[in-house]
Amino acid sequence: xxxxxxxxxxxxxxxxxxxxxxxxxxxxxxxxxxxxxxxxxxxxxxxxxxxxxxxxxxxxxxxxxxxxxxxxxxxxxxxxxxxxxxxxxxxxxxxxxxxxxxxxxxxxxxxxxxxxxxxxxxxxxxxxxxxxxxxxxxxxxxxxxxxxxxxxxxxxxxxxxxxxxxxxxxxxxxxxxxxxxxxxxxxxxxxxxxxxxxxxxxxxxxxxxxxxxxxxxxxxxxxxxxxxxxxxxxxxxxxxxxxxxxxxxxxxxxxxxxxxxxxxxxxxxxxxxxxxxxxxxxxxxxxxxxxxxxxxxxxxxxxxxxxxxxxxxxxxxxxxxxxxxxxxxxxxxxxxxxxxxxxxxxxxxxxxxxxxxxxxxxxxxxxxxxxxxxxxxxxxxxxxxxxxxxxxxxxxxxxxxxxxxxxxxxxxxxxxxxxxxxxxxxxxxxxxxxxxxxxxxxxxxxxxxxxxxxxxxxxxxxxxxxxxxxxxxxxxxxxxxxxxxxxxxxxxxxxxxxxxxxxxxxxxxxxxxxxxx
Amino acid sequence: xxxxxxxxxxxxxxxxxxxxxxxxxxxxxxxxxxxxxxxxxxxxxxxxxxxxxxxxxxxxxxxxxxxxxxxxxxxxxxxxxxxxxxxxxxxxxxxxxxxxxxxxxxxxxxxxxxxxxxxxxxxxxxxxxxxxxxxxxxxxxxxxxxxxxxxxxxxxxxxxxxxxxxxxxxxxxxxxxxxxxxxxxxxxxxxxxxxxxxxxxxxxxxxxxxxxxxxxxxxxxxxxxxxxxxxxxxxxxxxxxxxxxxxxxxxxxxxxxxxxxxxxxxxxxxxxxxxxxxxxxxxxxxxxxxxxxxxxxxxxxxxxxxxxx
Numbered sequence: 001x002x003x004x005x006x007x008x009x010x011x012x013x014x015x016x017x018x019x020x021x022x023x024x025x026x027x028x029x030x031x032x033x034x035x036x037x038x039x040x041x042x043x044x045x046x047x048x049x050x051x052x053x054x055x056x057x058x059x060x061x062x063x064x065x066x067x068x069x070x071x072x073x074x075x076x077x078x079x080x081x082x083x084x085x086x087x088x089x090x091x092x093x094x095x096x097x098x099x100x101x102x103x104x105x106x107x108x109x110x111x112x113x114x115x116x117x118x119x120x121x122x123x124x125x126x127x128x129x130x131x132x133x134x135x136x137x138x139x140x141x142x143x144x145x146x147x148x149x150x151x152x153x154x155x156x157x158x159x160x161x162x163x164x165x166x167x168x169x170x171x172x173x174x175x176x177x178x179x180x181x182x183x184x185x186x187x188x189x190x191x192x193x194x195x196x197x198x199x200x201x202x203x204x205x206x207x208x209x210x211x212x213x214x215x216x217x218x219x220x221x222x223x224x225x226x227x228x229x230x231x232x233x234x235x236x237x238x239x240x241x242x243x244x245x246x247x248x249x250x251x252x253x254x255x256x257x258x259x260x261x262x263x264x265x266x267x268x269x270x271x272x273x274x275x276x277x278x279x280x281x282x283x284x285x286x287x288x289x290x291x292x293x294x295x296x297x298x299x300x301x302x303x304x305x306x307x308x309x310x311x312x313x314x315x316x317x318x319x320x321x322x323x324x325x326x327x328x329x330x331x332x333x334x335x336x337x338x339x340x341x342x343x344x345x346x347x348x349x350x351x352x353x354x355x356x357x358x359x360x361x362x363x364x365x366x367x368x369x370x371x372x373x374x375x376x377x378x379x380x381x382x383x384x385x386x387x388x389x390x391x392x393x394x395x396x397x398x399x400x401x402x403x404x405x406x407x408x409x410x411x412x413x414x415x416x417x418x419x420x421x422x423x424x425x426x427x428x429x430x431x432x433x434x435x436x437x438x439x440x441x442x443x444x445x446x447x448x449x450x451x452x453x454x455x456x457x458x459x460x461x462x463x464x465x466x467x468x469x470x471x472x473x474x475x476x477x478x479x480x481x482x483x484x485x486x487x488x489x490x491x492x493x494x495x496x497x498x499x500x501x502x503x504x505x506x507x508x509x510x511x512x513x514x515x516x517x
Numbered sequence: 518x519x520x521x522x523x524x525x526x527x528x529x530x531x532x533x534x535x536x537x538x539x540x541x542x543x544x545x546x547x548x549x550x551x552x553x554x555x556x557x558x559x560x561x562x563x564x565x566x567x568x569x570x571x572x573x574x575x576x577x578x579x580x581x582x583x584x585x586x587x588x589x590x591x592x593x594x595x596x597x598x599x600x601x602x603x604x605x606x607x608x609x610x611x612x613x614x615x616x617x618x619x620x621x622x623x624x625x626x627x628x629x630x631x632x633x634x635x636x637x638x639x640x641x642x643x644x645x646x647x648x649x650x651x652x653x654x655x656x657x658x659x660x661x662x663x664x665x666x667x668x669x670x671x672x673x674x675x676x677x678x679x680x681x682x683x684x685x686x687x688x689x690x691x692x693x694x695x696x697x698x699x700x701x702x703x704x705x706x707x708x709x710x711x712x713x714x715x716x717x718x719x720x721x722x723x724x725x726x727x728x729x730x731x732x733x734x735x736x737x738x739x740x741x742x743x744x745x746x747x748x749x750x751x752x753x754x755x756x757x758x759x760x761x762x763x764x765x766x767x768x769x770x771x772x773x774x775x776x777x778x779x780x781x782x783x784x785x786x787x788x789x790x791x792x793x794x795x796x797x798x799x800x801x802x803x804x805x806x807x808x809x810x811x812x813x814x815x816x817x818x819x820x821x822x823x824x825x826x
Contacts, residue, residue, distance in 0.1 A: 056695065056822060077697030092692035094685045096814070105685050106696035110678050155696075 085161025255284025532764025537718025553609025557616020562719025587716020
């Protein structure tokens with residue numbers, strides 16, 4: 001049927017990291033002009049496999065053929081010479097340099113003194129051909145995530161890569177930006193490029209790819225033609241067993257407001273406004289979701305609402321008490337708990353034990369402390385209780401936290417924050433990077449906290465999660481709240497996408513629209 | 518005017534060794550390697566320069582030898598920091614201690630000698646310009662070459678392909694690596710080159726500034742250079758300004774000493790160092806975004822390709 005040599009042929013690829021086999025005997029192939037999706041859960045080994053193809057990791061076993069010739073890459077430079085380009089999840093761009101400077105990074109064959117004008121003209125030429133608009137003179141730090149992705153793709157096209165690996169490219173984009181990206185991808189395959197599309201979103205895979213390879217826990221679960229398969233079949237291969245994700249959410253009447261902010265302004269780390277006049281309130285028996293493309297002020301908003309970031313103006317109130325710019329400990333004392341996205345940085349101390357980490361927010365309270373001293377027997381007892389209650393799997397409570405997996409880190413943190421029934425929990429990306437079981441666990445815990453009368457503020461980039469979990473959904477763009485939606489499940493996703501991109505839509509508009517569908 | 522011109526002239530002269538050291542450190546740090554061995558490398562450079570010039574009779578041979586020995590010390594630092602991925606602060610401090618001790622020990626037999634050193638070459642036409650001429654263009658060749666180095670590196674960092682690659686390695690080695698730039702090679706090269714230039718700064722002390730060797734003769738100038746790199750926001754032109762500012766205060770206090778003021782000499786000798794602290798305090802307090810973007814983002818961090826984040 002297809003006698004042409006595949007662009008890429010990988011055979012029996014195996015890769016181990018200290019103690020973990022990330023890839024085990026995987027075969028993979030990309031043909032000219034096809035989009036080959038690589039599907040799998042977080043940690044299934046997709047990125048590892050592609051980093052091997054891109055020469056970043058060296059395989060411990062297996063062979064790689066490019067256009068029929070066996071090769072062995074010792075660095076990404078070698079892979080690039082073979083025509084392989086990769087757009088990483090975390091873009092490999094130099095933030096302090098301009099777009100055109102990033103384009104030519106590491107290219108040989110250019111004169112020592114750079115011909116700026118010609119480079120910029122070539123960039124504009126390619127960007128026009130593929131509909132990827134950028135300003136060559138802009139600095140990377142000035143660009144939005146979507147624009148940075150365009151630069152990263154352009155960078156590969158500029159290098160004449162004919163095999164392009166896109167590592168979860170849609171994770172950071174609004175629905176509209178995704179559509180735009182798919183157009184570009186189709187344009188590229190039409191010109192004969194081979195595309196590897198890494199994703200865990202089934203709809204995208206079904207819509208875009210011609211073939212799918214599914215990985216599960218580092219092993220090959222199957223390669224299928226997209227046209228002859230279904231979403232359900234893919235999901236089954238991906239998870240390993242039929243797993244229906246449903247949320248058992250009780251209807252609850254909203255209680256009194258617990259945490260509120262009004263006209264809140266706060267600056268980001270660089271000193272530019274990150275939150276501009278946000279007003280939201282979280283109530284008892286309620287999960288308030290915050291949607292938005294990464295980096296639109298969600299993080300800063302949460303930090304300002306727990307005392308970790310200075311409010312330039314506006315106010316923060318906890319159960320009616322004005323708490324604007326009070327110390328984080330005052331917030332903790334009033335039951336405002338925070339689960340940061342950055343687990344090993346802000347959330348936990350990696351080099352300290354599980355037990356020590358479990359008391360970080362109670363070490364000054366009895367019975368853990370007594371006067372000047374900490375009672376370690378009480379600490380251990382508390383930690384053991386926490387570990388079993390929140391099913392943290394750890395060899396012992398004496399284990400340093402850095403040795404725990406992402407899911408267990410999250411469970412430990414969740415346990416620490418939820419164990420004394422706080423008034424409100426602010427959870428930022430609590431399920432990011434977790435497997436299905438851990439994700440379910442985290443969601444259940446947040447929901448049961450809501451049932452017990454607690455308030456939850458949930459920031460996530462997973463729109464499905466937000467829509468199914470939230471009682472109300474606030475959408476943020478450029479530091480502003482574009483609107484707060486009641487019953488977000490009844491609102492069309494496209495409209496939420498428009499709001500994420502900066503359109504203000506009044507909530508009443510959805511009431512009618514939603515009921516018609 | 519008659520008072521100011523000699524002070525400015527002396528400012529350039531006494532600022533030059535610091536300028537070389539600062540330039541050397543800037544290019545090393547641009548690659549993401551922090552080298553705190555400057556003081557030691559300068560002292561070894563000063564000793565090597567003097568001993569070779571004294572024995573061979575050629576000051577330029579001394580400069581060359583200092584550069585070579587400097588790159589060797591850079592090689593030690595690069596091996597520890599890049600290949601062994603060791604702690605850059607510890608390695609740098611060790612190099613300073615080693616350089617201080619080695620130069621004092623080896624230099625004992627040269628104490629008390631003087632050499633003709635580098636001679637002054639007034640540049641035709643340029644040196645006749647009022648004020649600017651005597652201040653900038655009536656010096657030895659090593660000062661002129663420092664001007665050229667400053668201009669060269671300003672241009673090199675922004676307009677050339679290797680300059681771009683160098684900045685990429687210091688800012689985001691992971692990205693640079695993914696783009697096919699050799700992080701290891703780049704870091705080795707600029708650590709060696711930077712250390713060589715630092716050593717030339719040391720050699721300037723013994724070959725042109727004092728024309729003799731003295732134990733601990735750099736008197737903390739290596740440390741001043743480390744501070745000036747931050748003051749300069751890794752910009753060679755600002756480094757020149759900072760170096761001459763330090764040199765100016767140094768020259769000014771020397772003049773005050775000879776003029777016989779009632780201020781105790783130790784207090785005067787503190788002035789340039791106090792000023793350095795003051796300048797650093799000032800820029801830290803008003804910390805603009807310039808510092809945020811000037812600093813190589815991965816400074817001091819070793820690079821592991823297969824580390825998962």
